[in-house]
Amino acid sequence: MRGIWLFLHYMGFAAWLGGGLAMMLAGITAKHFPPEARLAVYRATSVVARNLIGPGSLLVLLSGFVLSLPFFKNAVVPSWLLAMQGLGLLGAIVAIGIVTPTAARMGRLELDPRGELPEAFAGLRRRQAVFATLAGALAMLALLAGTVFKY
Numbered sequence: 001m002r003g004i005w006l007f008l009h010y011m012g013f014a015a016w017l018g019g020g021l022a023m024m025l026a027g028i029t030a031k032h033f034p035p036e037a038r039l040a041v042y043r044a045t046s047v048v049a050r051n052l053i054g055p056g057s058l059l060v061l062l063s064g065f066v067l068s069l070p071f072f073k074n075a076v077v078p079s080w081l082l083a084m085q086g087l088g089l090l091g092a093i094v095a096i097g098i099v100t101p102t103a104a105r106m107g108r109l110e111l112d113p114r115g116e117l118p119e120a121f122a123g124l125r126r127r128q129a130v131f132a133t134l135a136g137a138l139a140m141l142a143l144l145a146g147t148v149f150k151y
Contacts, residue, residue: 002067009063013143015056016095019048020136023103027129035117039109046107054100057092057139064088083145091138098131 023045030041068085071077106124111117 005063005066008059009067012056012059012063013139015052016060016092017056017136017139017143019052019056020095020132020139022048023053023132024136027125035111035115038117039111039121042103042106042109046103049100049103053095053103053135057095057135060088060139061092078150080145080149083149084142086142087138087145088142091135091142094131094135094138099128099135102128102131 026041026045026048030038033041064085068081071081102124106121106128109118109121109124112119
């Protein structure tokens, strides 16, 4: 059973981090697109956030909790595990609570009557860039704690 939970944990990480990297590269590439094409890119990244990043981070949390249960039956919990759990929890909260809803809002934006990007776009894009970077960095640090610092 542990193998299934490990598989789900790895799949969640792949979805979360892979989706995050895809969103980052799409956002960087779209900077020079005309407004209509740029919004189309953000509609696509909205789907990535809602179907990969949000569920992936939730799957990592759930599987990580189940995988941690045997460690908490003992009196001593390794520091690498505590670091991985704390960083992963914070990253998932940001991914689920800020990144995914912001991406959904960006995916619903339409051009203004002049054919320009709507006023809300700049603020949402900045918010998305900051918090997606934070969530990704926390996820990477959690991965580092669970791999490199474990041994």
